[in-house]
Amino acid sequence: MTPILEVEDLSVALGGRKRWIGRSIPPVQAVRGVSLAVAPGEVLGIVGESGCGKTTLGRAILGLQRESGGRILLDGAPVSGLAPQAARRARNAIHYVHQDAGASLDPWWSIGRALEEALVVQGVRDRAERQARVAEVLEAVGLDAAAGRRYPHEFSGGQLRRVALARILALRPRIVVLDEPTSGLDMSVQAMVLTLLRDLQARYGLTYLFISHDLSVVRRFCDRVAIMYLGRIVEQAPTVRIFAAPAHPYTRSLLAAAPRLSGRRVEAAPALQGEPPSAARLPPGCAFAPRCALAEDRCRAIDPPLAPHGATQVACHRAAEIDPDAATTPGYATALPPAG
Template sequence: MPEPILAARGLVVELGGRRGLFRRAPAVRAVDGVDLAVASGETFGIVGESGCGKTTLARALLGLQREAAGEIVLEGRTVSGHHPLAARRMRAAVQYVHQDPGAALDPWWRVGRTLAEGLAIHGVTDRAEQEARIAETLAAVGLDAAMAQRYPHELSGGQQRRIGLARILLLRPKVVILDEPTAGLDLSVQAAVLRLLRELRARFGLTYVFISHDLSVVRRVCDRVAVMYLGRIVEEGSAATLFREPRHPYTRALLAAAPHLDGRDTGPSLPGDPPSLRAVPHGCRFHPRCSMAIPLCAAQDPAPEPAAPGHTVACHRWRDAPTEHRDAA
């Protein structure tokens, strides 16, 4: 793999933890020792159940959440270890598209004013230049320049997604973090948004970090995928390999429980809910919910190891998992 444009090494992010009058509330590790490397121009997917740490990881990569340990490297330069305000300045090449772009728009401002504000914050204050860049970027996301005169409530869900993308593209990023970019959209609008993302990646040379719970979407758009559980990456590999030969029992369970577009019945749901981050199980974090667990799983935390070239898995029993998997997405 070439030098990654964005990488994390041993990344730890702690949430909470405050000192009260008589005692100190301990922090919880929402991200615990994550290693990842995102290559320039690829779409890197992050999947997992709600609360697994996907969004916290994204916020740390972006610079909005300070890391407690580990390092983040952007374009070969270490950018970790700074206060969030300084971290965001150092990571201006990384931008974030909100899960709900409508909520990120001021309801009292026209779209054009919101877009111009972002440019002004980043030093583009000439009105004519702002208007020209806004019109150009709106066209790039498939919207007419007149859309700048509308208010957020006048936009459809798909148009709001496009405005969210335009808002980020104006800042000329290199890495874009997409948090559930198709959530809440019907299938036809989803297809249009995904097609637009592919076009923008090719046109502007973008790299995507794609966070989603929709495995069918992840399979279609991602080059590589990391599966997270309780703050850790338990399996990582190419999308083709991960969907064809998942090795971790958690990955297999996620794929089995995913809805099928052809009407086939889904597999059994994962038993129970993920444990609290304040009571992380000893050993393998997944073992209380795993049908393949043995005493070793409760006693020893498995380290990631290669299952194939470019494919790693953190599981004591991954060799015992079936080597073929029926498509779930």
């Protein structure tokens, strides 16, 4: 089956042109050589610490961020490098749900007006058609028709998530980029949002890119997961595989910090130490080396490519030595710095 979305060797550099006291500020390599493919109807989770580039990757896929290298394909056809109007047309199939659902709404506009306006911008001229679509999507997200006459401040956080979803559903998307869709919500509202997303996916045949740092939500919701670290995908695998047998030292440390999710298999992985290096001044070699208990000389010299490793793709020189199915990782016990 042709993937609905492909990203090939994508790079995004941010800033880097300003001068400050006569010195150039180097660009931040927010996304570095990312490749992925998403099948129609699939949910791909993109996971990593804050600043890892996952939101920038989502914005580049949407065309909101210019890529500095690589390309993006929809249904096998490139959408990178097109003129702005053609790019907008090509990317009409992809829409974005912002993590702050209320921030994308004008406080002075009723919800009905905001939803209709999105359709006007998309070129739906017929008023009756616009109103029918607005009523349909409000019903689809579980809001009654009267919600269209209310204003953003009259909705709770969970209801605003519903409104945000209604707004993009009205535009008939095929791919939805969900940026931290459950952040800031309590557990019961989170569960409600995830159930709603599942229902909408079934009803409209949607494909999701699910950007999150919340591993428990990702485990419940995603079919496949890509783990990002400092702009690169360091591991990619089906969700079940990632959580049962993580193969990259970074993934193992992430899961070690959440033993409830990982079980006993990664108990030997050390928790993450320190902060990631600046994306504007990446060290040579593997960017995870300064925090990796398994780092050796070649790690500090050569950046490992993402390569198949059993059922997983991993970017690690020592992937072959790590048995992801094992309860312990050889080398961790001696590689860890002495306590104290």
